[in-house]
Amino acid sequence: MKSNIRVRFAPSPTGGLHLGGVRTVLYNYLFARKNAGKFILRIEDTDQTRFVEGAEQYIYDCLAWCGIVPDESPLHGGEYGPYRQSERKELYRKYAEKLVNEGNAYYAFDSPEELEKMRQDLKTAENPTPQYDNKVRLQMKNSLTMPADEVSKLLKDRARHVIRIKMNDGETIRFTDMIHQEMSFDSTLVDDKVLLKADGMPTYHLAVVVDDYLMKITHAFRGEEWLSSAPVHIMLWKYLFGLENMPQWAHLPLILGPSGKLSKRDGAKYGFPVFAMNWTDPKSNELVEGFKEKGFLPEAFINLLAVLGWNDGSEQEIFSMDELIEKFTIGRVHKAGAKFDFEKAKWFNHEWIKKMNVDSLKPKIKDMLLAEGFIIADDPLLEKVIELVKDRCTLLPDFIQQAGYFFKTPDALDVDAVMPKWDENKKEYFISLALLLENENSFTIENIELHFKNLAAEKNIKPGELQMILRVMLVGSKIGPAVFVIAETIGKTETVNRIKNAITIFQSV
RNA sequence: GGCGCGUUGGUCAAGGGGUUAAGACGCCUCCCUUUCACGGAGGAAUCACGGGUUCGAUUCCCGUACGUGCUACCA
Numbered sequence: 001m002k003s004n005i006r007v008r009f010a011p012s013p014t015g016g017l018h019l020g021g022v023r024t025v026l027y028n029y030l031f032a033r034k035n036a037g038k039f040i041l042r043i044e045d046t047d048q049t050r051f052v053e054g055a056e057q058y059i060y061d062c063l064a065w066c067g068i069v070p071d072e073s074p075l076h077g078g079e080y081g082p083y084r085q086s087e088r089k090e091l092y093r094k095y096a097e098k099l100v101n102e103g104n105a106y107y108a109f110d111s112p113e114e115l116e117k118m119r120q121d122l123k124t125a126e127n128p129t130p131q132y133d134n135k136v137r138l139q140m141k142n143s144l145t146m147p148a149d150e151v152s153k154l155l156k157d158r159a160r161h162v163i164r165i166k167m168n169d170g171e172t173i174r175f176t177d178m179i180h181q182e183m184s185f186d187s188t189l190v191d192d193k194v195l196l197k198a199d200g201m202p203t204y205h206l207a208v209v210v211d212d213y214l215m216k217i218t219h220a221f222r223g224e225e226w227l228s229s230a231p232v233h234i235m236l237w238k239y240l241f242g243l244e245n246m247p248q249w250a251h252l253p254l255i256l257g258p259s260g261k262l263s264k265r266d267g268a269k270y271g272f273p274v275f276a277m278n279w280t281d282p283k284s285n286e287l288v289e290g291f292k293e294k295g296f297l298p299e300a301f302i303n304l305l306a307v308l309g310w311n312d313g314s315e316q317e318i319f320s321m322d323e324l325i326e327k328f329t330i331g332r333v334h335k336a337g338a339k340f341d342f343e344k345a346k347w348f349n350h351e352w353i354k355k356m357n358v359d360s361l362k363p364k365i366k367d368m369l370l371a372e373g374f375i376i377a378d379d380p381l382l383e384k385v386i387e388l389v390k391d392r393c394t395l396l397p398d399f400i401q402q403a404g405y406f407f408k409t410p411d412a413l414d415v416d417a418v419m420p421k422w423d424e425n426k427k428e429y430f431i432s433l434a435l436l437l438e439n440e441n442s443f444t445i446e447n448i449e450l451h452f453k454n455l456a457a458e459k460n461i462k463p464g465e466l467q468m469i470l471r472v473m474l475v476g477s478k479i480g481p482a483v484f485v486i487a488e489t490i491g492k493t494e495t496v497n498r499i500k501n502a503i504t505i506f507q508s509v
Numbered sequence: 510g511g512c513g514c515g516u517u518g519g520u521c522a523a524g525g526g527g528u529u530a531a532g533a534c535g536c537c538u539c540c541c542u543u544u545c546a547c548g549g550a551g552g553a554a555u556c557a558c559g560g561g562u563u564c565g566a567u568u569c570c571c572g573u574a575c576g577u578g579c580u581a582c583c584a
Contacts, residue, residue, distance in 0.1 A: 115582090126510050131511095131580065160582095189513095194581080194582050196582085197582040204584050223578095224513095224515090224578065225577095256577075307522090311523080315531080317532085317533060317534095336514085336516065336577095337514090337577065337578090338521065339521080344521060344533080347534055347535090391547045391548095392545065392547070393546090394546095402545090402546090468544060471545095472544090477545085478545060480544075481544095481545090483544080
């Protein structure tokens with residue numbers, strides 16, 4: 001199947017940077033890859049009031065982190081360019097005028113004040129938001145109500161105007177959605193949407209139809225918030241290019257936050273990220289936290305996003321990108337919105353950290369530990385440590401706590417855990433143990449354990465009580481893999497030093 | 510208000526006229542481990558409500574409720 005999949009993106013903080021937006025891109029991408037189609041990224045940069053500096057690059061960065069590379073985009077080029085809407089401006093006017101000439105659209109000259117007045121005048125309890133539609137258009141200032149010569153004069157004088165679609169009365173608009181199946185709308189209830197704005201830029205409605213046609217788009221997946229404006233798009237297809245050439249639609253369910261639709265504010269409110277990567281709004285300087293910086297692996301991120309609203313019918317929950325491409329089918333996408341659960345998101349990351357091999361984990365962890373000020377002299381040690389502790393790390397920063405003590409003597413010891421069990425006898429024990437270990441030339445797990453146990457038996461102390469103390473001495477707290485493994489890994493000198501230091505500390509408490 | 514979409518445990522969900530209504534997250538108990546995890550074994554918890562249709566409805570139909578989206582010269 002030859003398919004072109006498109007995604008349209010607005011470089012604005014609300015235009016698709018959040019979880020739902022990334023998932024929409026992901027589903028598009030999976031579908032395109034599975035069907036050997038092209039994945040086309042287009043950028044909405046039409047609205048100057050909403051345009052945000054740096055947001056376009058940010059989108060590419062997020063997608064790249066997720067492992068998603070568009071086949072065509074303003075950055076990657078392609079045969080259907082240009083891909084930025086502002087660079088296609090001239091195209092849209094042509095189609096808008098074609099609609100006017102064929103009686104399917106009209107020029108409207110109403111000023112914002114006049115529109116506001118109309119809305120105020122017509123506003124009632126039953127109709128709180130009056131629309132510019134078949135009921136009111138004949139009372140407004142447009143080419144339907146004004147004499148032709150006056151209209152052409154206004155046009156010639158470059159009077160401020162927009163072009164609106166003229167929605168039919170009493171027509172049932174039908175189409176098939178890949179997720180919702182048969183859909184139908186009453187055209188009487190759809191308003192005359194603006195197609196071309198006063199600044200000559202198209203609205204989404206016009207642009208999406210024209211671009212999809214020109215770029216030979218076969219499938220268009222977008223969020224469910226677009227479902228109510230689908231009738232406008234269907235009519236545009238009918239008038240302009242023919243319904244038979246229209247792409248297949250899929251309206252994806254929404255991702256919900258703890259209360260209602262997930263918003264970027266939910267991140268700060270509930271303490272979990274809602275964007276793929278950190279985003280600082282250049283206007284407000286407000287930082288929205290990203291999954292990447294929170295310590296998620298991109299593999300886990302796309303995995304958790306993919307299965308939020310989709311599953312393959314089996315019990316499988318962990319999918320790699322390749323498996324997702326192979327198994328993804330649009331028919332199994334849910335109709336209902338899904339609430340995002342950060343606890344489950346963390347579980348996915350944990351699973352991926354466990355699943356990931358040491359080599360792929362190493363660069364990220366090394367960078368992070370280096371940034372935290374740890375000195376990592378040798379990579380084999382780091383590899384060993386990662387293997388040792390990765391099962392106990394849910395988010396990447398957990399490695400700081402779980403792996404840090406292998407590279408640096410703990411700053412503080414959990415004395416509260418030790419003090420209730422600390423006495424002269426134990427002190428003697430550890431002084432002797434340090435001595436024994438110091439003189440041991442074969443510093444292996446087995447030998448360390450042997451000394452530890454023999455000495456315990458000799459001093460008549462239960463080994464269990466000693467093990468926790470030794471752990472705190474070496475690690476600083478009650479965490480980590482088997483103590484003797486830790487001792488062997490950090491080596492004889494370090495082990496003996498930590499024991500001696502700890503004795504001093506415990507004695508001084 | 511109008512219109513659209515939706516509704517299986519707290520969350521993600523499988524299923525779909527007759528089932529003990531899968532599984533996962535989270536929670537609880539126990540085992541393993543004299544640490545924290547991992548792993549293992551259990552447990553509590555669900556078909557929004559009301560009417561139909563039917564021998565039988567969680568499943569089909571209709572209402573209601575609730576949720577959510579749209580209702581801009583935003584996307």
